[in-house]
Amino acid sequence: MFANEPMGNYAVHAALSEMEATCFHEAGHAVIDYMLGIGLESVGVYSNVIGDTVGHGGEVKHRGRQTTRISFSYRPLHFRYGLSAAAGPAAERRYRHEVGLPQRLLLATQGDHQIIDRIGKAIGHTGRCRFAFQRHIWSHAQRLIDSRDVWDAINAVAFALHDAAMLDIDLDADGEQWAFLAPRNVYAECRKAGLRRGQLAVNSRGK
Structure with missing residues (x-):
């Protein structure tokens, strides 16, 4: 979740900007x-x-089994889940840079960092360098986000998600309110941008 914003004339605009940043974060996860x-x-x-504060957050849920045993024989899954986790912060960082928003990513990306750190520790227990893995994951995610086709898809998904939020979320009402974008709409925007489902897929038991 992002840091809470006090609601006022400035804060209404800030809250909408932070919601847009949240949409780019989740779109990054979804597209990758x-x-x-x-x-x-x-x-x-x-x-x-x-009251007079508002916080934002989001979540991309995967179909099927949500956990995996992490061992040396699952090295491709290290990359898969690490890249999935890094994609959200990478997309949000680029969005914030392009529109001039402060890089307030600490709370918003805490869960993603924890996933990558957890995988890194598992790799470290096998004698491999956890820090090399972490550097590789973050740099690979950033290169993907910098790709024009990938960024076009993230933009399309983010703005579609933002449109849903503007329809379903009332900032004048107290409490937690959610807005969703159907997975089929995510897939459609990815295809429009020229992306293929599974084009980055790795063999889960490969070496």
């Missing part, structure tokens, strides 16, 4: 998941209004 061949169950964002 599509390219990795990971099935999507839901793509959503929320606002949580408590």
